[in-house]
Amino acid sequence: MKIRRIAYSLGTLTTTKQILMISRKADKNNRVDSIWVPESWGREAFSSLGAISKITNRVKLGTSIVSVFSRSPATVAMSAATVDKLSNIRMIIGLGVSTPALAENWHGVKFEKPVERMKEFVECVRLILTGEKISYNGRFFVIKDFRLSFKPIRSNIPIFVAAINERMVLLSSLLADGILLYLRPDYELRKTVSFIRSNSGKKHFEIACVFIGAISNKNPEKARERAAKTLAFYTSVGQYYNKFLSENGFRNEVQGITDEYNKRGLNSAYKMVSDKMLDSLTICGNQEACLTALKRFVSTGISLPIIQINPLDEGEKSIKDILGAFNNG
Secondary structure, eight states, rough: OOOOOOEEETTTTTOOOHHHHHHHHTOTTEEEEEEEEEEEESOOOOHHHHHHTTTSSSSSEEEEEEEETTSSHHHHHHHHHHHEEEEEEEEEEEEOOOHHIIIIISSOOOOOOHHHHHHHHHHHHHHHHSSOOOEESSSSSSEEEEEOOOOOSSSOOOOEEOOHHHHHHHHHHSSSEEEEEEOOHHHHHHHHHHHHHOOOTTTOEEEEEEEEEEOOOOOOOHHHHHHHHHHHHHHHOHHHHHHHHHTTTTHHHHHHHHHHHHOHHHHGGGGGOOOOHHHHHHEEESHHHHHHHHHHHTTOSSSSSEEOOOOEEEEEEEEHHHHHHTTOO
């Protein structure tokens, strides 16, 4: 199987200098479809993409993800239209609900009815991006006779919705231009892809899946350790991921990881990640192992694999291993 398209997510473990270096290198590789910037309680996504847009010419630029509990639809639409103009129509809006802890303890917004909120949010963003005067009267969002002060360079900026549970997967399939999946075992991913295809009526609906990536030809075991730490962190702090992975074959591992994280922290918790769990969810090790893993994931039917870059202590060498790992696959 030939890997024709790949993307990279510039996670929180990358420095600003590394983000710019990765973006420049990725832009020169025609196999790289897009660069994605996540957002939690650190780096802000749209300003990061704005900076990346000025040092790249080709790759698409996405948020993976910004939370619908952290901004209004108007703020997201303004930000996306701005980056789309800066980048010459390369913006992708990646939306998600994040976690109750972030919504309530960081943004001070009550976390309730995430699927319904997401539906209204997407509808509002699409209306705003038309550049016309609009009104919207929803349960969560109300807009009264407003329009953007500038005409967006395009009104159809793609919107991808991040989804874990079936209701959000279905909403994304019906409403969005693509879906963003994360931490799904390879054997479960195949079923999810089939479900999406059967419900999405769009011919070019993008099924993107983000994979924790850590690659080192010099020290593959260190790469596996790095991936296990990232996996353990998301399992411990992500309420939805914790539940989803428990229900999909890793109940014992999830319980062990969560207990250790709460008692002793991440450096103890990651040791509870089994080899089966690590290999079913991540792309890590040396280049050969990672290419084999990527091909296995792509065979499930996803259309865009996104590698979340987790650098090792080797720094730039580790990043170069990641960027070069899939060039000949």
